[in-house]
Amino acid sequence: MAKELMKGNEAIAEAAVKAGCKAFFGYPITPQNQIPEYMSRRMPQIGGAFVQAESEVAAINMVYGAAGAGARVMTSSSSPGISLKQEGISYIACAELPCVIVNIVRSGPGLGGILPSQGDYFQATRGGGHGDYRLIVLAPASVQEAADLVMDGFDLADKYRIPVMVLGDGMIGQMMEPVEFQERPAVELPEKDWAATGWDGKSRDRAIVNSLYIEADVMSEVNKKLKAKYDEIEKNEVRVQNFMTDDADYVIVAFGTIARIAKNAVLKAREQGIKVGLVRPITLWPFPADAVDKISRQVKGMLVVEMNQGQMLEDVRLASEGRVPVAFYGTTGGIIPAPDDIVAELVKMKEGK
Amino acid sequence: MTEQIIVAGFGGQGVLLAGQILAYAGMEEGKNVSWFPSYGPEMRGGTANCNVVISSDEVASPVVVDADCAIVMNKASLMQFEKNVKPGGYLIVNTDLVDIKPTRDDIKVIDIAANKIAESAGSIKAANMVILGAYNACKNVVENKTIIKCLEKIMGERKKHLIPMNEKAIELGKEAALAQL
Numbered sequence: 090m091a092k093e094l095m096k097g098n099e100a101i102a103e104a105a106v107k108a109g110c111k112a113f114f115g116y117p118i119t120p121q122n123q124i125p126e127y128m129s130r131r132m133p134q135i136g137g138a139f140v141q142a143e144s145e146v147a148a149i150n151m152v153y154g155a156a157g158a159g160a161r162v163m164t165s166s167s168s169p170g171i172s173l174k175q176e177g178i179s180y181i182a183c184a185e186l187p188c189v190i191v192n193i194v195r196s197g198p199g200l201g202g203i204l205p206s207q208g209d210y211f212q213a214t215r216g217g218g219h220g221d222y223r224l225i226v227l228a229p230a231s232v233q234e235a236a237d238l239v240m241d242g243f244d245l246a247d248k249y250r251i252p253v254m255v256l257g258d259g260m261i262g263q264m265m266e267p268v269e270f271q272e273r274p275a276v277e278l279p280e281k282d283w284a285a286t287g288w289d290g291k292s293r294d295r296a297i298v299n300s301l302y303i304e305a306d307v308m309s310e311v312n313k314k315l316k317a318k319y320d321e322i323e324k325n326e327v328r329v330q331n332f333m334t335d336d337a338d339y340v341i342v343a344f345g346t347i348a349r350i351a352k353n354a355v356l357k358a359r360e361q362g363i364k365v366g367l368v369r370p371i372t373l374w375p376f377p378a379d380a381v382d383k384i385s386r387q388v389k390g391m392l393v394v395e396m397n398q399g400q401m402l403e404d405v406r407l408a409s410e411g412r413v414p415v416a417f418y419g420t421t422g423g424i425i426p427a428p429d430d431i432v433a434e435l436v437k438m439k440e441g442k
Numbered sequence: 443m444t445e446q447i448i449v450a451g452f453g454g455q456g457v458l459l460a461g462q463i464l465a466y467a468g469m470e471e472g473k474n475v476s477w478f479p480s481y482g483p484e485m486r487g488g489t490a491n492c493n494v495v496i497s498s499d500e501v502a503s504p505v506v507v508d509a510d511c512a513i514v515m516n517k518a519s520l521m522q523f524e525k526n527v528k529p530g531g532y533l534i535v536n537t538d539l540v541d542i543k544p545t546r547d548d549i550k551v552i553d554i555a556a557n558k559i560a561e562s563a564g565s566i567k568a569a570n571m572v573i574l575g576a577y578n579a580c581k582n583v584v585e586n587k588t589i590i591k592c593l594e595k596i597m598g599e600r601k602k603h604l605i606p607m608n609e610k611a612i613e614l615g616k617e618a619a620l621a622q623l
Contacts, residue, residue, distance in 0.1 A: 094466050094475070120481060204482055264504050265462065265477040267469045352502040423482065427507050 092267040097232045097257060098123035100268045101191055102131065104236035105163045107270050108243040110189070111137040112162040114151035116144055116170060119203040120259040121193035124165040145170045149177030149190075156186035157298035159284030161243055165191035167259075168209050169200055171217070178252055179218030183300035183311065185283075185318075187246030189239060190224075191255045193262040196423045204423020205259035207345060210400035213256050214374040221312055223319050225253045225326065226373040228344045232266035238371075240273060245326065247278045249318055256373060258396065260346040260425070322375055329377035330369045331384075333359070337366030339435060340384050342405050343394040344370050347426065351394050354431035361432070363439055373401070378408035385409035390438045392416045394431055396424075414438070443498045445583045446506040448523050449573075450491035451515025451536070456570035459596075460513070461492035463574065466592040467584035468496035476504035489518050496583055511581055513573050515556065517542060524549075532580050534573060534619070552576060552619050559614045568611035575615025579623065586612055 095103070102124045105113070113128040125141060132139035138155070142148035148164050155162040166174060171192045181188060192213065196206035213226045225245050229235035235257060242253040285296040302308035333355055334340060343351040348369040358365040368384055370377045381404075385391065390413050393402040399417045406415050418434045420426045447464060451457040458479050465477040479492040493506035511532040514520040516539040527533050529548045538557035554576045560569040578586055593608055 092469060094462070094469055094477070202482075259481070260478065260504070263479055263481045265465060266501070266504075267475060346504070349501075350503040350505060356502070425505050427505075428503060429507070 092269045094265050095232060095268045096123055096263060096265050097235050097261040098193065098263070099127050100232045100236040101165070101239050101255065101257070101262075102127035103270065104239035105189065105243070106131050106135060106137075108161065108240040110161045110163050110243065111135070112151075112155040112160045113137070114140050114142050114148040114155070114162070114164050115166065116142050116148050118167045118170045120195060120205075120262045121165050121167045121191065123262070124191060124193075145173035146177065149174035149181075152188050152190075153177055153181050153184070153186065156181060156188045157184065157285050159281040159286055161187075161247075163189040163191065165193065167193045167195045168197050168206070171209065171212070175212075175218035178224070179216070179220050179222060180300045181252050182216070182218075182222035182224070182315075183220065184298050185250040185315075186252070186298065187243075187250050188252050189242045189246055189255065190252055191239070191257065194256065194258045196421065202423050203259065205346065205396060205425065206421065206423060207258060207347065207396040207400070208421070209256065210373065210395070210397060213254050214376065214404070222315060223251075223322075223374055225249070225251055225322060225375075226256050227253065228256050228371060228373050229261060230345055230348045230369065232261065232264065233268050234371075235261055236268050236270065244276045244278065247281070248276075249322055250283075251318065251322070256345070258346055259423070326372060327375045327377045327379070328371035329380040330371060331380070332367040332369065334366030334368065334384060334387075336364055337384075337388055338364040339390050339392065339438060340366045340368050340388050341392045341394055341431065341435075342368045342370070342381065342401070344373060344401060347394055347396055350426055350428055351431060353428035354435070357428055358432050358435050361436075363435055365435055370401070376404045376408070378404070381405055381408035382410070385412045388413060390414045390416065392418060392431070392434055392438060394418050394426060396420055396426070444501075445496045445510050445581065446508065447494040447496075447577075448491060448506050448509045448512040448526060449494065449515075450489060450513065450519035450523050451539075453488065453490040455490075455515045456567065457490050457513075457515055458492050460570040460574050461494045463589055463592050463596065464494050464496065464577075464584065466596070467588040468494075470588050470592060471584055473498060474501045476501045478504040489516070489522070491519065491523070511577060513577060515539060515569070515573065520544065532577075534576050534580065536569065536573060538569075550580075552580060552622050554615060554618050556615070559618060560611050563611040563614055564607040568608055571608045571611035572615035572618075575612035576619035578612070579616040579619035586616070
């Protein structure tokens with residue numbers, strides 16, 4: 090297929106359609122409105138369901154229902170809307186249902202602003218809602234990668250029966266880049282024999298979608314089962330990209346669109362003779378702790394750059410176990426860090442300040 | 443080759459579209475491209491701008507800080523973006539809506555009466571095409587004929603009749619810039 094110039098939000102929506110998403114439930118919020126707008130046009134064309142719900146809480150519970158019936162289902166929102174969905178996400182995680190949730194992050198806290206931010210890293214990677222659970226969290230850095238990760242996200246969700254979050258930001262939602270939707274090899278996925286699709290009384294046991302376990306030992310077994318699944322995901326699904334790290338004395342760790350800006354900073358710093366590389370986590374959970382651990386044994390220092398006040402910073406510090414100094418540079422409120430500011434931080438680090 | 447462009451003006455002057463056409467044309471010519479619009483609250487009735495990157499390599503940052511060229515369609519945009527032009531870079535100014543002079547002497551300033559030229563081509567709405575023509579005369583990152591091809595795709599059958607007028611606007615913009623180079 091030829092390349093098309095698409096907004097990130099549109100590419101995310103089309104990728105979902107291409108991945109076989111048959112149901113979309115959402116509620117409007119900037120800067121992700123092109124996703125439901127696109128879905129409202131596309132879902133009827135493919136015999137799917139589009140509902141603009143009365144609220145985010147309703148939308149996520151519609152996702153719960155559709156996922157429980159075995160449909161490939163997606164919802165999207167932006168930060169305050171994602172907060173409203175957390176109760177439902179926790180239920181879906183406990184009921185072990187697959188779905189894709191897109192968060193096009195805006196600045197916060199509170200109603201915040203509509204400009205890009207990465208302030209929802211903690212919320213996304215620590216589960217977000219109540220209880221002891223995880224989401225697979227994918228962080229695209231380009232429009233093409235956003236499309237690819239949405240498609241991968243549906244497969245991962247089905248493979249592990251887990252909600253997958255695609256964590257973008259206003260920049261990735263609003264910018265246009267060329268996208269190509271390539272034919273993908275068919276992935277072998279387990280039967281959805283757990284889906285509640287109607288019971289004939291004989292051919293199988295009743296499918297029950299539930300997240301209520303009153304007895305301690307039963308609830309505990311559910312928790313253990315979830316933990317075993319999360320361990321499996323941590324073992325198999327970590328994704329990370331290294332850029333110019335082979336000879337690096339210092340590395341920047343950054344995710345999503347900020348990794349793109351950090352790339353410019355890497356090139357600029359190298360012009361000034363500082364050997365810098367970039368480590369870009371693609372899965373924020375599972376976090377590429379091994380890659381960070383490994384690079385921390387090679388370099389003299391690490392700089393975490395985020396559009397927040399230091400969230401992934403904690404995971405980098407945990408993974409590098411104090412071997413080298415880990416500095417932080419962050420911007421908030423929708424201000425996008427400039428490559429020169431990042432280079433200035435690297436210079437400071439090199440000079441030991 | 444990496445070309446970083448800022449296109450800025452009032453909402454309604456077609457600056458976002460002009461940037462999109464540049465990105466589209468770059469893609470058609472096999473380059474890597476990105477287009478990033480300002481989408482903040484300042485857009486509502488105020489200024490609009492977009493960042494375009496056209497590169498033979500992978501596009502790193504889609505955010506343009508050091509522009510090879512800034513196109514400013516009104517006074518507010520000149521005041522905001524003059525500082526973002528790289529030394530030796532181009533600043534293309536719509537003199538019909540800018541009544542002050544740029545202050546820097548380390549950049550090349552091209553004055554284009556984009557509104558008047560667009561009117562003479564047939565419609566003031568084509569001021570963005572005039573300025574694209576002027577840009578292409580300065581930089582020639584993409585071919586004018588690719589821009590026309592992209593316009594045809596974007597405008598579709600319904601607006602096909604507007605293509606010759608836009609083509610003329612691009613041509614006049616190019617001539618106005620060439621006279622200053």
